[in-house]
Amino acid sequence: MPWLDLAGVRYIIAKDKQLTFSDGSGANVLKYFVKRDMGPVTVYENIDALPRTFIAIQARAFADYRSVYSFMAKNPELDFRNTVVLETSDIENSESGAVTSEVKIEKYLPDQVDISTRCNSPGYLVLTDTYYPGWSATVNGKTGKILRADGPFRGVKIPAGENRIEFRYEPLSFRIGLWFTLSTLLTTVILIITKNRHSE
Numbered sequence: 001m002p003w004l005d006l007a008g009v010r011y012i013i014a015k016d017k018q019l020t021f022s023d024g025s026g027a028n029v030l031k032y033f034v035k036r037d038m039g040p041v042t043v044y045e046n047i048d049a050l051p052r053t054f055i056a057i058q059a060r061a062f063a064d065y066r067s068v069y070s071f072m073a074k075n076p077e078l079d080f081r082n083t084v085v086l087e088t089s090d091i092e093n094s095e096s097g098a099v100t101s102e103v104k105i106e107k108y109l110p111d112q113v114d115i116s117t118r119c120n121s122p123g124y125l126v127l128t129d130t131y132y133p134g135w136s137a138t139v140n141g142k143t144g145k146i147l148r149a150d151g152p153f154r155g156v157k158i159p160a161g162e163n164r165i166e167f168r169y170e171p172l173s174f175r176i177g178l179w180f181t182l183s184t185l186l187t188t189v190i191l192i193i194t195k196n197r198h199s200e
Helices: 003-006 067-076 172-198
Strands: 011-014 034-038 041-047 051-055 058-062 083-087 101-110 112-121 123-127 133-138 143-144 147-148 151-157 160-169
Touching: 051 101, 051 112, 058 067, 067 083, 083 123, 112 123, 123 147, 123 160, 133 151, 143 151, 151 160
Parallel strands: 058 083
Antiparallel strands: 011 041, 034 041, 051 123, 083 147, 101 112, 112 160, 123 151, 133 143, 133 160, 147 151
């Protein structure tokens, strides 16, 4: 059930009015969903589904992805709302008390995500978009480190207070192509200027 919450699975629509959906242990997780009969179909609503982005105030850190997935598999009742599982050796496990937070996606584009947050405690902003090379992040204009969070997702450490987090997709191939383009353009301009001087 927590996996479906984390993935943001809000609705399951089925023709079968007695649908079962196993969590791997044989239990029917749909028993936790609100069931609504809508004529020819049945809508199962997961009212505990997490939003696309949220703040977790506790962290469990592991050095490699095998340890991350092993821990998550052994702790199926892990509360992802408060605890993020990170793939990193740069931080220690952390815990915090009650927290009040607000998160808002200000802009969402294929190569850009801007998020504003307000939180009374330091924590980790979790964005349930796939972790992928080429993405960078800034926190209040300063470079932030994107961590693998809760398996395949992204996490960024943020301080208490009001913050603005900006994700940008600028892969190395794009930067190399831009450099070559600018170099070619500059070379062309220099050649034109040199030719005009010689012709005068």
